[in-house]
Amino acid sequence: MPLTESHFQELRKIVGNENVLTAREDIIPYEFDGTAALKHRAEVVILPANTQEVSACVKFAAAHKIPVVTRGSGTGLSGGSVPSEGCLVLCLTRMDKIISVDAANLTLRAQCGVITANVDAAANTHGLFYPPDPGSMKISTIGGNVAENSGGLRGLKYGVTRDYVMGLEVVMPDGQIARLGNACVKDVAGYSMKDLFIGSEGTLGIITEVLLKLLPKPAARRTMLASYDRMEDAANTVSAIIAARIIPCTLEFLDRTTIGCVEDYAKIGLPRDCEALLLMETDGHPSAVEDEAAKMLEIARAHRARDVRVASNDAEALKLASARRSAFSALARVRPTTILEDVTVPRDQLATMVGFIAQVAKKHNLLVGTFGHMGDGNLHPTFLTDERNADEMHRVHLALEEIVDKTLELGGTITGEHGIGLAKKQWLKRQLGEASHGLMRRIKHSLDPHNLLNPGKIFD
Amino acid sequence: MRGSLKELDYSILQQCMRCGMCLPACPTYDATKRERHSPRGRISLMRSVADGELKITGEFVAEMSYCLGCLACQTACPAGVDYSNLLETARSDIQTHGPRATLVARFWRAVTIRGLFMRPRLLRFAGRCLGLYQQLGLQTAFRKLHLTKLLPPHLKKLEPQAPTMARRFSHQLIAAVESPLQGKRHRVALLTGCVQDLAFSAINRDTADVLLANGCEVYTPPIQPCCGSLHAHNGEAEAARTLARRMIDLFPPSEFDAIISNAGGCGNHLRHYGQLLAQDPTYITRAKLWDTKLRDIHEWLIQIGCRAPRPGVAALTVTYHDSCHLTHGQKVTSQPRELLRLIPGIKLVELPEANWCCGSAGIYNVTQPEQSELLLNRKIDHILRTGAEVLATSNPGCHLQIARGLQAAGSNIQMLQPVTLLARAYKSEQSAGR
Ligand SMILES: Cc1cc2nc3c(=O)[nH]c(=O)nc-3n(C[C@H](O)[C@H](O)[C@H](O)COP(=O)(O)OP(=O)(O)OC[C@H]3O[C@@H](n4cnc5c(N)ncnc54)[C@H](O)[C@@H]3O)c2cc1C
Ligand code: SF4
Ligand code: SF4
Numbered sequence: 043m044p045l046t047e048s049h050f051q052e053l054r055k056i057v058g059n060e061n062v063l064t065a066r067e068d069i070i071p072y073e074f075d076g077t078a079a080l081k082h083r084a085e086v087v088i089l090p091a092n093t094q095e096v097s098a099c100v101k102f103a104a105a106h107k108i109p110v111v112t113r114g115s116g117t118g119l120s121g122g123s124v125p126s127e128g129c130l131v132l133c134l135t136r137m138d139k140i141i142s143v144d145a146a147n148l149t150l151r152a153q154c155g156v157i158t159a160n161v162d163a164a165a166n167t168h169g170l171f172y173p174p175d176p177g178s179m180k181i182s183t184i185g186g187n188v189a190e191n192s193g194g195l196r197g198l199k200y201g202v203t204r205d206y207v208m209g210l211e212v213v214m215p216d217g218q219i220a221r222l223g224n225a226c227v228k229d230v231a232g233y234s235m236k237d238l239f240i241g242s243e244g245t246l247g248i249i250t251e252v253l254l255k256l257l258p259k260p261a262a263r264r265t266m267l268a269s270y271d272r273m274e275d276a277a278n279t280v281s282a283i284i285a286a287r288i289i290p291c292t293l294e295f296l297d298r299t300t301i302g303c304v305e306d307y308a309k310i311g312l313p314r315d316c317e318a319l320l321l322m323e324t325d326g327h328p329s330a331v332e333d334e335a336a337k338m339l340e341i342a343r344a345h346r347a348r349d350v351r352v353a354s355n356d357a358e359a360l361k362l363a364s365a366r367r368s369a370f371s372a373l374a375r376v377r378p379t380t381i382l383e384d385v386t387v388p389r390d391q392l393a394t395m396v397g398f399i400a401q402v403a404k405k406h407n408l409l410v411g412t413f414g415h416m417g418d419g420n421l422h423p424t425f426l427t428d429e430r431n432a433d434e435m436h437r438v439h440l441a442l443e444e445i446v447d448k449t450l451e452l453g454g455t456i457t458g459e460h461g462i463g464l465a466k467k468q469w470l471k472r473q474l475g476e477a478s479h480g481l482m483r484r485i486k487h488s489l490d491p492h493n494l495l496n497p498g499k500i501f502d
Numbered sequence: 503m504r505g506s507l508k509e510l511d512y513s514i515l516q517q518c519m520r521c522g523m524c525l526p527a528c529p530t531y532d533a534t535k536r537e538r539h540s541p542r543g544r545i546s547l548m549r550s551v552a553d554g555e556l557k558i559t560g561e562f563v564a565e566m567s568y569c570l571g572c573l574a575c576q577t578a579c580p581a582g583v584d585y586s587n588l589l590e591t592a593r594s595d596i597q598t599h600g601p602r603a604t605l606v607a608r609f610w611r612a613v614t615i616r617g618l619f620m621r622p623r624l625l626r627f628a629g630r631c632l633g634l635y636q637q638l639g640l641q642t643a644f645r646k647l648h649l650t651k652l653l654p655p656h657l658k659k660l661e662p663q664a665p666t667m668a669r670r671f672s673h674q675l676i677a678a679v680e681s682p683l684q685g686k687r688h689r690v691a692l693l694t695g696c697v698q699d700l701a702f703s704a705i706n707r708d709t710a711d712v713l714l715a716n717g718c719e720v721y722t723p724p725i726q727p728c729c730g731s732l733h734a735h736n737g738e739a740e741a742a743r744t745l746a747r748r749m750i751d752l753f754p755p756s757e758f759d760a761i762i763s764n765a766g767g768c769g770n771h772l773r774h775y776g777q778l779l780a781q782d783p784t785y786i787t788r789a790k791l792w793d794t795k796l797r798d799i800h801e802w803l804i805q806i807g808c809r810a811p812r813p814g815v816a817a818l819t820v821t822y823h824d825s826c827h828l829t830h831g832q833k834v835t836s837q838p839r840e841l842l843r844l845i846p847g848i849k850l851v852e853l854p855e856a857n858w859c860c861g862s863a864g865i866y867n868v869t870q871p872e873q874s875e876l877l878l879n880r881k882i883d884h885i886l887r888t889g890a891e892v893l894a895t896s897n898p899g900c901h902l903q904i905a906r907g908l909q910a911a912g913s914n915i916q917m918l919q920p921v922t923l924l925a926r927a928y929k930s931e932q933s934a935g936r
Contacts, residue, residue, distance in 0.1 A: 070550050070556065071543030178521070180523065
């Protein structure tokens with residue numbers, strides 16, 4: 043049922059005229075998120091200012107059975123905030139206030155639309171930090187991070203978004219406002235409901251406020267970059283480091299194709315003929331960091347690292363880290379369409395998986411650069427393609443199928459941090475199995491019986 | 503090239519992967535948090551036009567005009583999207599296929615962009631008249647009598663912002679060829695610009711002086727065409743091409759080691775003649791060579807190892823504002839700062855948000871006065887808080903805009919360009935030497 047002017051009038055009463063967008067020029071820019079080749083037009087885009095307005099909009103939508111798609115900054119990589127058929131989009135970027143920083147209890151309370159980097163900046167002014175640092179943190183919203191349970195470059199040591207969420211305020215599918223969790227370090231009062239909403243991709247409720255845990259900033263950090271002739275050697279270095287009881291904050295890798303693209307773009311002086319680069323960082327107490335860094339260097343050399351560059355100061359550290367940080371930019375420039383995948387395997391299978399992806403790319407005559415979080419077993423095979431080339435896109439799909447099969451065979455998951463959304467729902471049941479997939483559906487159905495929140499995402 | 507969005511090489515539109523990394527860099531998105539006011543949103547509208555899903559509507563036109571063209575999105579974009587090309591194509595498309603502008607608007611467009619700025623002599627003549635108007639106190643009289651009300655709306659808005667005309671233009675200050683006293687190492691051409699020539703001819707003189715002090719023979723023909731950037735930014739692609747050809751004829755690129763521009767906005771346009779004349783078989787080779795020879799003055803000086811002036815000037819705290827097209831367009835960011843640091847006695851303090859647009863943006867302060875004013879105030883706030891005595895920048899548009907803002911704020915911070923500070927330092931060494 044298409045929405046009519048009278049619907050819009052009702053919505054204008056809730057959020058004010060200028061915050062209800064209906065003109066084509068206003069809503070075309072909300073047709074997509076960061077996922078390649080997906081788009082759909084919403085009926086209306088609404089920009090609420092606070093929880094009450096969100097609740098009122100959801101009540102209105104529930105009364106008229108209008109689907110609601112929640113959107114943060116639209117940087118998602120699985121199509122989560124791409125509009126569903128006949129929906130209204132609730133875009134929460136105006137809800138961007140940091141409510142409080144509690145330096146004594148190490149917590150921060152913020153509205154859902156606060157930009158992730160601003161959370162960290164606010165923590166910084168108190169000598170604290172917010173560890174999850176997704177590559178998109180300069181623009182992603184904290185609500186989007188919670189809804190996707192986003193990770194970052196420091197996941198190995200510091201975990202992912204879930205590990206920092208202490209409490210949530212959520213607008214339920216019927217418009218009621220629920221507060222879940224609290225500021226206590228320990229809390230076993232009933233089910234851990236907040237955990238249900240973390241990673242729920244806007245399908246169970248709308249997160250309007252978050253209470254986050256912060257950490258004291260580590261005093262020291264050491265950065266090094268090692269190059270290898272075989273991916274296995276890099277992977278073995280990682281396993282050996284962890285076996286030596288060292289948990290570095292960052293263990294990131296680039297494969298040969300990615301190294302070549304980074305060198306073309308950033309000209310850092312990377313060896314083009316090596317098979318793997320490993321960026322290693324350890325942080326913490328200065329003497330512990332020194333000690334760990336020395337051991338990591340030794341382990342890398344023992345695993346046939348061709349060369350290890352150790353940063354002697356912050357500027358050099360930044361330069362080494364830029365090899366990894368510019369990976370995505372460097373790849374994205376090569377062809378018009380960039381498809382970023384997110385498969386994850388147990389850490390000890392990572393080298394096998396990287397090798398397999400390279401083989402599949404060759405077989406289907408595709409350009410694929412792989413980089414990612416080696417310490418987490420999380421890979422980002424990045425397909426460099428052109429969406430207008432139907433034949434090439436077909437080959438991409440074939441390759442993806444094979445990669446998914448292999449991932450599951452190795453005991454992995456189809457997504458480590460980008461979520462299911464629209465892009466990966468076809469494989470979800472294959473990974474979960476009937477029982478577990480059915481359980482998820484039942485939870486969705488009991489919370490949202492009319493399937494109004496983000497319909498078509500995660501499940502068909 | 504620069505025809506319509508539909509004819510544009512589609513991969514330029516497609517290159518935007520909609521990642522959103524440009525959003526935090528965009529001043530108009532920052533102001534409204536509306537996706538259509540973001541680079542990603544604008545590109546999606548352009549793509550809809552190219553795909554035939556959207557016509558060139560009034561709202562589309564309004565959106566393209568709300569964009570500052572500051573190109574901060576280009577610096578932020580990981581995928582290397584050529585936003586400058588997209589925006590110029592969209593604006594050119596609007597000129598040819600958009601809704602007809604009003605008769606008055608078209609008349610003034612014809613007079614200014616297609617008239618004055620195509621004819622250097624006429625432009626100088628107009629500048630001379632404006633100068634007389636200002637110098638003879640007519641401006642004050644005119645305003646007191648409220649006669650400015652009789653001006654067409656466009657000019658009425660522009661009138662108080664019209665730059666004060668220099669008493670002597672560049673050709674009266676710089677000889678056609680000037681050689682360094684000793685040690686000629688390079689032969690360069692100096693582009694004097696339009697606004698720069700009329701309002702800031704002294705800066706052109708300073709540029710020549712600094713070049714001479716660094717072993718460059720400077721070639722400055724007295725009559726120079728406009729570079730065409732004004733035309734390209736406003737959708738007049740054909741006029742921009744004509745002007746580019748005239749420039750190449752006047753300055754055969756093979757004859758110079760470098761062709762020097764000292765205005766950020768012009769420079770950014772000037773280094774893309776190859777793209778502009780891509781379809782022109784007679785000019786394309788020379789246009790490409792031209793692009794490789796074009797240098798911003800700061801870039802060139804650092805490249806040839808600018809000589810540090812000897813101590814002599816008084817201590818001075820200076821802060822630097824990046825003009826958008828110099829930093830985002832030409833990626834010349836460190837060089838002006840390096841030049842300032844070369845001058846003994848100058849203490850450079852960083853300006854917060856130094857590369858955030860000041861709202862001048864070509865004729866943006868006339869077409870979008872409100873947004874322009876917000877940006878100007880934000881800039882002035884930052885400048886005042888640095889405690890600097892001098893604000894250095896190197897683009898006539900920014901210079902005029904910020905000077906206006908500082909004046910309105912009652913500040914006595916001086917506005918100077920890095921080349922002026924450098925030229926003064928070289929001069930003071932001569933007088934000290936004597
Ligand atoms: C360049 C780039 C780098 C990236 N790097 C990483 C990375 O390192 N790690 C990582 O994990 N991800 C990464 N991502 C993916 C993406 O940025 C994250 O998923 C991010 O959390 C999305 O935030 P957003 O505000 O853009 O949300 P959106 O894309 O707008 O929404 C994402 C999903 O969350 C839902 N949602 C949004 N806000 C709310 C809310 N308040 N309540 C309920 N549901 C909501 C939406 O419905 C949608 O399903 C990257 C993306 C890009 C483009
Ligand atoms: S040119 Fe400036 S105003 Fe226009 S989209 Fe880019 S950043 Fe925004
Ligand atoms: S940063 Fe570049 S690729 Fe990303 S949305 Fe902006 S213009 Fe598009």
